[in-house]
Amino acid sequence: MDALSLKGLAKVYPNGVEALKGIDLTVREGEFYALLGPNGAGKTTAIGIITTLVNKTAGKVRVYGHDLDTNPAAVKRCIGVTPQEVNLNMFERPMPTMMHQAGYFGLTPRQARRNAEKCLRAVRLWDERNMLTRTLSGGMKRRLMIARAMVHEPKLLILDEPTAGVDIEIRRSMWDLLQEINERGVTIILTTHYLEEAEHLCRRIAILDRGEIVVEDRMEHVLRQLPEQHFVISLQQAASPGQKFAGFQVHWRSRYEMEVEVPATRSLNEFFELLNAAGIQVLSIRHKTNRLEELFVRLTMPDLPKLPDREPGSALEQPDAAKA
Structure with a gap:
């Protein structure tokens, strides 16, 4: 019903x-x-x-x-x-x-x-x-x-x-x-x-x-409409920031932390397999931004090129266009 x-x-x-x-x-x-x-x-x-x-x-x-x-x-x-x-x-x-x-x-x-x-x-x-x-x-x-x-x-x-x-x-x-x-x-x-x-x-x-x-x-x-997802990964031991991983864009924040862009055509498990092959052990992982927030911005504010790096759970508002 x-x-x-x-x-x-x-x-x-x-x-x-x-x-x-x-x-x-x-x-x-x-x-x-x-x-x-x-x-x-x-x-x-x-x-x-x-x-x-x-x-x-x-x-x-x-x-x-x-x-x-x-x-x-x-x-x-x-x-x-x-x-x-x-x-x-x-x-x-x-x-x-x-x-x-x-x-x-x-x-x-x-x-x-x-x-x-x-x-x-x-x-x-x-x-x-x-x-x-x-x-x-x-x-x-x-x-x-x-x-x-x-x-x-x-x-x-x-x-x-x-x-x-x-x-x-x-x-x-x-x-x-x-x-x-x-x-x-x-x-x-x-x-x-x-x-x-x-x-x-x-x-x-x-x-x-x-x-x-x-x-x-x-x-x-x-x-699933997001073309890619962004994760922040913390490592158990220091790694070489210059390392590359085929099919994934990686930005090293430090020797202990990286950002990775996972396109919709690939999975996070595939990236973990590459990390394991390189002998890199993961301590923790989180989304760089809330996924729904990122999609919300893309749909309702398409002129914004990308979301700022904010912690999940932050409030998102847009100025009133008209009281509705």
Whole structure:
């Protein structure tokens, strides 16, 4: 069954900005799906339409078989949303926050208490249920927003930058939480500028640019579009920097570290065989840049000749072209 179906979805704002240009998109039930794009690409507009906050100009939206035009209430019941900005009542406590949210969806007090406890335990906030929200850490507030979005037991969870502004340790723990939620059968749509996050979590991906979908496929198929990959290899012992390896471009950073370009027609295992033949032992290996980030730049910013050498997990943004 399709969790989400968009057919010819278009949005033109009164100022003439064409935020969405008739996109088609299908998200299957149980999927962990990445919806990516630079600022101004149309992601926020698409989410706003799906969640009934923005009126579409044309097209059809169906959520678990419910038509947005004819049954918006059913669509809302199927969806939980965590916005990018923290929008909690800082002078409320987590338990009342959960109870109020459940009441908006018509749950009885007994159902609300049961679901609130289940969700707070799931995000590991049960012990903090009676603390003032303003005293919670940044990561706890993000987890509380996820629990609040889940309290009415939606089938589809939409996460807009769920780990924005949190440190690496908290981000990794939230990855584990989101995977647990997805494994329980909840369909998740993720938008994020941390492209390592999308590559780690999501099985399928769509990249929006200027209101159009420029790529949509399984994650592994998308990553294969890269004509080459770049790795940084650290060695166990010093080697001669002048050594060459047929079929591979190598740049020696030092006697203990090299960069290697592996074209799509060759494999990393072939390069390891050449290293073994030369008596060179590998200590560690990593991608020079995040693969999805590199592909993202090639698709949405083609005028940039190459990515700078940055560590995986860095945030990537592009200035707003238009609010979308």
